[in-house]
Amino acid sequence: MSTLFHNAAPAQPATLARRILNQGRYEAGTMLRNGEQLVLMVVMPLLGLLALVFTPLLDGMGHPRVAIAAPGILALCALSTAFTGQGIATGFDRRYGVLRFMSTTPLGKGGLIAGKVIAVLVSLALQVVLISAVAAFMGWRPPLIGVLLGIPLLILGAAAFTALGLLIAGTVRPEATLAITNLGWILFAALGGIVLPAAKFSSSLDGIVQWLPSGALGNLMRAALIESRLDLWGLLVLLAWGVAAAIAAVKWFKWN
Template identity: 60%
Template structure:
C-alpha cells in the first residue's frame, strides 16, 4: 500500500490503497505511547530515568551536602532531583534515542508515513511527558516517604516550570541528535548531563556558586529549572525569571533544531 502525504491539521489522511489514517492527534498519541513504552522498557534508559535519580535523592538526604541551603535536606533535594529527572529524560534519553533512530533510518522512514515530521516530533514530546509523569510519581513518592512536604501553593508553578523545562531540554536533545553522529550524541549528552548536574544550578542553587560563575550559570536552563522548582516547592512562590529563561531556551533550541536538524 502506498502512503500519501500527511494532511495538514487533524484531518484524516486518505491512503492510495483506499484506507484512511487516523487524525493527527490520534497518530501523535499512539506514537508517543509507543516511544514512551520503548523508553521505559529499555534497561539503560530506565537506569537513567529512575535508578540514578533515586540514588541521587538518597545520597543528598543521607549526606550533609545540602545542609547550608535550607532547614531540611529533603526539601532542598527533592526539587533538584525532579529537575535532574527532566534533564535525564528530555535531553539525554531523548537525544540518544533520536540519534540512533536517525542512524538506522527510522526517522527518515517515519517522516514519510502519515505521522509526518511534525507528528514525529510531537510524538516524542508526548513520550517525554509520559516518562516524566512516571518519574514524578516514583521520585516524588519516594521523597514524600522520606519526609518531603512540598508547599501546596507551589504545585501549579512547579508544573508550569516542568513543562517549560521539558520543552527546552527536548529541543536541545533533538538539536544535538539531529546535527551530530550518534556516538558523538551519546558522549555529548552524557557529558553535558554530568556537568549540569554537578555545577549547573540543578542541585546546588546558582546563587550559592562562586561569584564569578553565578551570572553564567543563572542563565542556563538547568539553573532556571532547579531554582524555579525550589522557589515553588520550598517557598510557594512563582519565579517569572526562571520561566522566561526556560521559554527563551525552548524557543531558541527549537528554531535551531528546525534549521539544522538532519533526518538522515
C-alpha cells in the same frame, strides 16, 4: 453473502491525533523498556535524592534537606528524560534511517516530533510520581501552591531540554550525540545549578549558572516548591533557551 460484503463500510484511516497518540505510546514504551534509559531516568535520580538527604551537603541552607533536594532531583528528571534520553534515542533512530522512514508515512515529521514529546511527558510523569513518593516518605511536604506552580514549570523545562536534545541529535553523528548528551548531563547535574544552587559552591559560579537552562530550571523548581513563588529571571532564561533551541532544531535538523 455478496450483499453483506457490498454493504460493509470501508475501513477508515486513523486520524492524525490517533496516529500521534499511537506513536507516543510506542516511543514511551521503548524508553521504559530500555535498561540504560531506566538507569538514567530512575536509578540515578533516586540515588541522587538519597545521597542529598542522608549526607550533610545541604545543611545550613535554612530548610530541611529533603525540601531542598526534591525540587532539584525533579528538575534532574526532566534533564535525564528530555535531553539525554530523547537525544540519544533520536540520534540512533536517525542513523538507522528510522526517522527518514517515519517522516514519509502519514504520521509526518510533525506527528513524529509530537509523538516524541508525548513519550517524554509520559516518562517524566512516572518519574515525578516515583520521586515524589520516595521524598514524601522521607518527610517532604511541599506547599500546594508550589506544586501547582511547579508542574507547568517542569513541563516547560522538559520542552526546552527536548528541543536541545533534538537539536544535537539532528545535527551531529550518533556517537557525538551520545558523548555530548552524557557529558552535558554530568556537567549540568554536578555544576549546572539544577540539583544544587550554584551559590552553594561560589558566587562567581552562580553568576554563570544563572544563564544556563539547568540553573534556570533548578532555581524555578526550588522557588516554587520551597517558597511558593515564581522566579521571573529563571523563567525568562528558560523560555529563551527553549525558543532558541526549537528554532535552531527546526532550521538545522537533518532527517537523514
